[in-house]
Amino acid sequence: EDKVVQSPLSLVVHEGDTVTLNCSYEVTNFRSLLWYKQEKKAPTFLFMLTSSGIEKKSGRLSSILDKKELFSILNITATQTGDSAVYLCAVEGNYGGSQGNLIFGKGTKLSVKP
Amino acid sequence: DGGITQSPKYLFRKEGQNVTLSCEQNLNHDAMYWYRQDPGQGLRLIYYSQIVNDFQKGDIAEGYSVSREKKESFPLTVTSAQKNPTAFYLCASIDRGGKASWAFFGQGTRLTVV
Numbered sequence: 001e002d003k004v005v006q007s008p009l010s011l012v013v014h015e016g017d018t019v020t021l022n023c024s025y026e027v028t029n030f031r032s033l034l035w036y037k038q039e040k041k042a043p044t045f046l047f048m049l050t051s052s053g054i055e056k057k058s059g060r061l062s063s064i065l066d067k068k069e070l071f072s073i074l075n076i077t078a079t080q081t082g083d084s085a086v087y088l089c090a091v092e093g094n095y096g097g098s099q100g101n102l103i104f105g106k107g108t109k110l111s112v113k114p
Numbered sequence: 115d116g117g118i119t120q121s122p123k124y125l126f127r128k129e130g131q132n133v134t135l136s137c138e139q140n141l142n143h144d145a146m147y148w149y150r151q152d153p154g155q156g157l158r159l160i161y162y163s164q165i166v167n168d169f170q171k172g173d174i175a176e177g178y179s180v181s182r183e184k185k186e187s188f189p190l191t192v193t194s195a196q197k198n199p200t201a202f203y204l205c206a207s208i209d210r211g212g213k214a215s216w217a218f219f220g221q222g223t224r225l226t227v228v
Contacts, residue, residue: 044219048216101172103159104158105156
């Protein structure tokens with residue numbers, strides 16, 4: 001059964017800390033892994049990863065994929081209170097003749113305290 | 115501007131009633147998805163549609179129905195058969211470009227049964 005497992009489920013840090021969020025997956029015919037940030041409502045896109053070992057960066061956020069070990073990490077350096085959110089990992093696979101679905105993990109709830 | 119619009123943002127339903135959640139996109143995407151999110155949970159797939167006049171059940175389709183008569187529209191009906199419909203519902207459309215897919219989300223509808 002295809003699945004995406006995120007850890008930890010929740011995390012509390014102080015401003016300035018660095019955090020690492022984990023996402024492991026088992027999926028048929030992997031196509032891509034995506035990270036989203038969800039605050040109040042709709043998730044907003046952070047990164048898409050398709051190739052192993054290539055780090056994607058955006059400001060204080062970075063992410064990398066390991067297709068051999070089937071996991072990805074999302075790093076946030078110098079955290080700020082505005083980073084408080086649920087971070088969702090999603091993986092797309094291919095299933096037979098039709099293109100695949102996005103399978104989401106449960107998310108990691110990050111709380112950054114002043 | 116291009117995007118996905120869900121309506122209403124908040125919806126209250128009496129037990130035994132059917133309600134329909136609207137999802138419209140002007141991104142010209144073929145694929146559209148409905149997810150349900152419960153507190154502490156990730157996104158679970160209800161139904162998806164890869165093309166007009168075709169749709170497939172996701173992991174938790176029982177008690178829900180959809181239609182896809184137009185490319186732009188993918189309404190979700192929560193029927194009285196859905197035993198626990200109170201949740202946050204997200205609609206997404208998928209841009210299947212190249213090697214990977216991009217998911218664009220609406221702002222969500224929060225459904226409460228009273």
